[in-house]
Amino acid sequence: MAKTPFYHRSALRFECTGCGACCTGSPQDYVAVDRVEQEKIRVWLGISKKWFRRRYILRLGQHTEGLASAEGGSCVFLDQAMRCRIYPVRPRQCRAYPFWPEVLRNRWSWRAEALRCEGIGRGGVVPLRRIETALKATRR
Ligand code: SF4
Ligand code: SF4
Incomplete structure (x- = not known):
């Protein structure tokens, strides 16, 4: 029988502070x-398909593409003030964070993610429905 996910038993608190840390990382x-x-995103930026793909998209596999990274591994759309330049049209993966399968694997992975995301543990309890919706959005 499948184990009940830990977030069904424990209330998770989260409130984004807009720090931008989740948009930084390594080139991996x-x-x-x-x-x-x-x-x-392209329409939002108002640029040509050719330029958009060349400047912002990385081919990662036969069926996988990702946003390019800037120097240092941050997302190419993170500006100097640590704000997302495409916030209203950001990808599902960004909208779903921090409710990603690997972060919600267990209570330890959730706590470990708090080292990166200062919003974890802040604010009110996140409704279970919101967590499940975010998780679903990460499945492609
Ligand atoms: S698209 Fe925006 S929200 Fe997503 S990683 Fe890049 S800067 Fe962050
Ligand atoms: S790291 Fe967490 S608190 Fe900071 S912007 Fe990302 S989601 Fe919000």
């Missing part, structure tokens, strides 16, 4: 972005 980290999401 990437934000997956499908073609529909890419088109939304």
Whole structure:
């Protein structure tokens, strides 16, 4: 029988402070972005398909593409003030954070993520429905 996820038994608190830390990382980290999401971002930026793909998209595998990284591994859309330049059209993966499968694996992975995300443990209890919706959004 499948084990009940820990977040069904423990209330999770989260409130984003907008610190931008989740948009930084190593060049090995990437934000997956499908073609529909890419088109939304491209239209938002008002640039050509060719330039958009060349400047912002990384081919990661036969069926996987991600956002390019800036120098140092931060997302290419993170500005100097640590704000997302495409916030209204950011990909599902960004919207779902920190409710990613690997972060919600168990209580220790959730606590460990708090070292990166200062919003974990802050604010009110997140409704279970919101967590499940975010998790679902990460499945492609
Ligand atoms: S698209 Fe925006 S929210 Fe997503 S990683 Fe890049 S800067 Fe952060
Ligand atoms: S690291 Fe956490 S608190 Fe900071 S911007 Fe990302 S989600 Fe918000």
